[in-house]
Amino acid sequence: MSTSIHVELWQVAASLLLVALATAISRWQRAGLERDIVVATVRSIVQLTLVGYAIKLIFDVDSIWLVLLLLAVMVLFGAITARHRADKVPDSFGPLLIALALAGGTTLGLVVALGIFDPTPRYLVPVGGMVIGNAMTASAVALNRLGDEMADARARIEATLALGATAREAAAPTVRRALRSGMIALVDSTKTTGLIFFPGTMVGMLLAGASPTDAVRLQLILLYTLLGSVSISALVATLLAYRNFFTPATQLRDPEAAKPQKFVV
Amino acid sequence: MGDHPPVLFELRDVGLDRGGRAVLDSFSAQIPEGATAIVGPSGAGKSTLLRLLNRLADPGRGEISYRGRPLSAYEPLALRREVALVPQLPALLEGTVESNLRYAADLAGEPLEVDETLARAGLDPSFADRDVAKLSVGEQQRAMLARALAQRPAVLLLDEPTSALDHAARDAVEATLARLRAESGLSLVLVSHDPEQARRLGDRVVEMPA
Numbered sequence: 001m002s003t004s005i006h007v008e009l010w011q012v013a014a015s016l017l018l019v020a021l022a023t024a025i026s027r028w029q030r031a032g033l034e035r036d037i038v039v040a041t042v043r044s045i046v047q048l049t050l051v052g053y054a055i056k057l058i059f060d061v062d063s064i065w066l067v068l069l070l071l072a073v074m075v076l077f078g079a080i081t082a083r084h085r086a087d088k089v090p091d092s093f094g095p096l097l098i099a100l101a102l103a104g105g106t107t108l109g110l111v112v113a114l115g116i117f118d119p120t121p122r123y124l125v126p127v128g129g130m131v132i133g134n135a136m137t138a139s140a141v142a143l144n145r146l147g148d149e150m151a152d153a154r155a156r157i158e159a160t161l162a163l164g165a166t167a168r169e170a171a172a173p174t175v176r177r178a179l180r181s182g183m184i185a186l187v188d189s190t191k192t193t194g195l196i197f198f199p200g201t202m203v204g205m206l207l208a209g210a211s212p213t214d215a216v217r218l219q220l221i222l223l224y225t226l227l228g229s230v231s232i233s234a235l236v237a238t239l240l241a242y243r244n245f246f247t248p249a250t251q252l253r254d255p256e257a258a259k260p261q262k263f264v265v
Numbered sequence: 266m267g268d269h270p271p272v273l274f275e276l277r278d279v280g281l282d283r284g285g286r287a288v289l290d291s292f293s294a295q296i297p298e299g300a301t302a303i304v305g306p307s308g309a310g311k312s313t314l315l316r317l318l319n320r321l322a323d324p325g326r327g328e329i330s331y332r333g334r335p336l337s338a339y340e341p342l343a344l345r346r347e348v349a350l351v352p353q354l355p356a357l358l359e360g361t362v363e364s365n366l367r368y369a370a371d372l373a374g375e376p377l378e379v380d381e382t383l384a385r386a387g388l389d390p391s392f393a394d395r396d397v398a399k400l401s402v403g404e405q406q407r408a409m410l411a412r413a414l415a416q417r418p419a420v421l422l423l424d425e426p427t428s429a430l431d432h433a434a435r436d437a438v439e440a441t442l443a444r445l446r447a448e449s450g451l452s453l454v455l456v457s458h459d460p461e462q463a464r465r466l467g468d469r470v471v472e473m474p475a
Contacts, residue, residue, distance in 0.1 A: 155352065155354055155356040156356040156357075156358070158321060158352070158356070159352050159356035159357075159409070160356075160358065161321060161345065162319060162321060162345055162349065162350040162352065163345065163346070163349070163368070163369045163372050163373075163412070163413075163416065164342045164343065164344075164345040164346035164372050164373060164416070165342075165372055166342065169372075173358075173359070249320060249323060249341045250341050250342060251320065251321055251322055251323070251341070252321075254283060254284075
């Protein structure tokens with residue numbers, strides 16, 4: 001892409017007026033979000049600036065190893081973040097880590113192998129971030145649902161185990177619903193894309209001066225890539241995590257044993 | 266049946282903790298073939314005991330044997346098809362009564378005679394196509410019993426089989442259980458909070474301390 005635009009600092013500063021508006025609305029209606037808005041704004045400035053420098057460095061160095069290192073760090077932090085949402089699932093970290101790594105590795109590997117993107121930092125860093133970010137959300141939602149459903153369905157699952165069913169058989173309806181809830185959000189938003197909202201990449205490309213045709217094509221590629229990554233991560237996370245509810249003798253674990261894990265970032 | 270029927274289960278000093286509290290402590294008993302009723306106040310660990318007998322849980326202390334072999338030596342899934350548990354609260358799978366029976370029969374690798382299996386649990390053939398979500402609790406309990414019978418088990422573990430039933434339905438289930446024993450030589454281990462029912466249904470009664 002040869003198009004690029006330059007954004008001045010005063011333009012960013014001017015947009016803070018809308019943050020002030022949000023804070024004013026919160027205070028006026030006593031929504032109690034003023035502090036959170038300020039924290040969110042400061043964090044967004046600091047985090048994005050740091051990431052901006054990191055990406056600039058990675059682009060300048062232009063090393064595939066540095067890109068892989070960055071993606072590995074994203075997978076690690078994604079798994080740590082997602083496990084908070086999956087606090088009813090025993091030992092959810094391992095399944096989440098494997099799910100994110102597989103989702104990122106498979107989808108990025110595939111788009112590169114198919115020749116859709118070149119294996120360069122300019123493509124792999126932003127696409128990798130989207131892929132891993134969406135995979136994280138999907139696996140977190142799926143495992144959150146899995147935890148709730150396993151608790152609700154405890155009696156039915158144990159009654160099914162009592163018939164001599166395997167853990168897989170007894171958990172199958174629960175796993176199915178968890179997988180579905182992890183995937184449904186992206187499937188729905190893909191259905192309505194362009195009608196109800198403009199996806200971010202397309203907006204960014206149009207703002208940057210790209211032709212609408214290019215913007216739409218790239219957006220479609222990304223949507224389909226995300227569908228792949230989201231389904232892989234939700235599938236791998238649920239298929240690995242449901243086992244942690246059972247003992248090797250195919251018994252349901254004592255719920256007391258599945259204490260929420262404290263792991264603060 | 267002779268004076269000393271063969272021993273099914275032998276429990277020696279069995280204990281189990283849950284959440285740091287003993288739900289069962291130093292419990293010993295012999296359960297022979299035939300019908301054994303387990304009575305005791307609520308909280309005595311009666312339901313836990315049944316779950317130990319088909320390895321839905323394993324004891325923290327002590328030993329349990331089944332037909333002279335340690336229970337832990339049995340493969341859990343095969344054991345559960347031979348020693349079937351009917352839990353106190355009905356928990357059928359979504360679908361019809363027949364689909365539940367078929368699920369159980371397929372797991373056990375047994376052929377399924379729907380009408381006959383329903384009849385053994387005291388249900389008429391019209392129940393086959395009924396949606397389990399639309400059954401009363403008493404009907405669900407009997408569907409659970411039918412589902413267990415579809416696996417042709419050797420031992421039935423019944424947890425408060427009549428707790429949700431009125432007198433008429435309770436009498437019907439008790440008659441069903443008595444008939445099952447007489448016709449098929451099935452052994453029953455049933456938990457009840459009602460000493461009268463324990464005496465009606467059990468050849469012997471095991472009391473659990475509070």
